[in-house]
Amino acid sequence: MEKPAILFVCLGNICRSPLAEAAFRDAAEKAGLEAEADSAGTADYHVGSPPDPRSIEEASKHGIDISGYAGRQLAVEDFYRFTHIFAMDHQNLRNIEALRPEGSRAHVSLLMDLVPGREGAAIADPYYDGEEQFEATWEDVEAAARALVGRLAERG
Ligand code: 4NP
Numbered sequence: 001m002e003k004p005a006i007l008f009v010c011l012g013n014i015c016r017s018p019l020a021e022a023a024f025r026d027a028a029e030k031a032g033l034e035a036e037a038d039s040a041g042t043a044d045y046h047v048g049s050p051p052d053p054r055s056i057e058e059a060s061k062h063g064i065d066i067s068g069y070a071g072r073q074l075a076v077e078d079f080y081r082f083t084h085i086f087a088m089d090h091q092n093l094r095n096i097e098a099l100r101p102e103g104s105r106a107h108v109s110l111l112m113d114l115v116p117g118r119e120g121a122a123i124a125d126p127y128y129d130g131e132e133q134f135e136a137t138w139e140d141v142e143a144a145a146r147a148l149v150g151r152l153a154e155r156g
Pocket of ligand 1: 014015
């Protein structure tokens with residue numbers, strides 16, 4: 001089976017998708033699952049920037065250092081490099097689909113579709129909210145990361 005390569009996508013690649021990438025890397029490592037992971041934004045506002053300080057803080061509460069991550073924008077090549085591309089919300093999903101080249105292999109879906117009972121749900125944008133919203137973001141991305149690792153491990 002081809003090694004999974006997972007891309008997490010939000011708007012700015014500084015709040016939600018870096019946390020999703022971190023939660024997935026952590027869950028995969030704990031499960032002994034070999035997978036590639038990265039994150040990107042549909043917008044170019046924060047290209048080259050580290051994650052939002054509130055995301056760095058939230059990850060550090062879970063023992064994970066994401067301060068070295070750098071923002072980047074989703075590119076057409078990503079549809080060939082990655083086996084799965086997960087959108088944090090519906091707007092991201094529409095923007096990803098709009099960029100998707102004809103005949104590309106990546107599966108594109110909403111991240112929360114992975115979590116039983118949360119199918120179709122968005123991960124709310126925490127950018128204009130307080131720190132407690134970053135905790136909620138973590139809970140969502142962690143639930144999805146666990147579900148994803150479970151599915152990929154099952155696949156063998
Ligand atoms: P993210 O959050 O998409 O989860 O990284 C945002 C980050 C930046 C902006 C909006 C959302 N912004 O408008 O700059």
